[in-house]
Amino acid sequence: MSDVNSRIGEIVKSSDVVLFMKGTPLFPQCGFSSRAIAILDHLGVAYDSVDVLQDMEIRQGIKSYSDWPTIPQLYVKGEFVGGSDIMMEMYEAGELEQLMSETGVARAS
Numbered sequence: 001m002s003d004v005n006s007r008i009g010e011i012v013k014s015s016d017v018v019l020f021m022k023g024t025p026l027f028p029q030c031g032f033s034s035r036a037i038a039i040l041d042h043l044g045v046a047y048d049s050v051d052v053l054q055d056m057e058i059r060q061g062i063k064s065y066s067d068w069p070t071i072p073q074l075y076v077k078g079e080f081v082g083g084s085d086i087m088m089e090m091y092e093a094g095e096l097e098q099l100m101s102e103t104g105v106a107r108a109s
Contacts, residue, residue: 017048045106
């Protein structure tokens with residue numbers, strides 16, 4: 001498991017915003033992942049995504065890495081933010097946009 005944790009750690013640190021999701025941004029494979037992508041796209045931030053359906057080690061490992069049982073999972077500047085419900089609550093309250101701004105997340109080009 002430590003190998004998976006180090007792989008996940010490298011992924012999380014490789015980009016300011018990383019979304020572990022089911023599917024891809026162009027073809028999400030669940031409603032929660034679709035909602036998470038819609039929020040990030042609406043915020044206009046640059047982000048990377050990881051399709052957990054393509055790697056079973058990552059799919060299981062991310063749950064223990066974050067101590068969060070569901071996917072999608074959002075990381076900003078290496079810190080776990082939450083799943084799609086938390087993303088939606090933060091987005092509606094203006095907190096997610098504020099977090100992106102305060103942490104200096106780049107805008108999508």
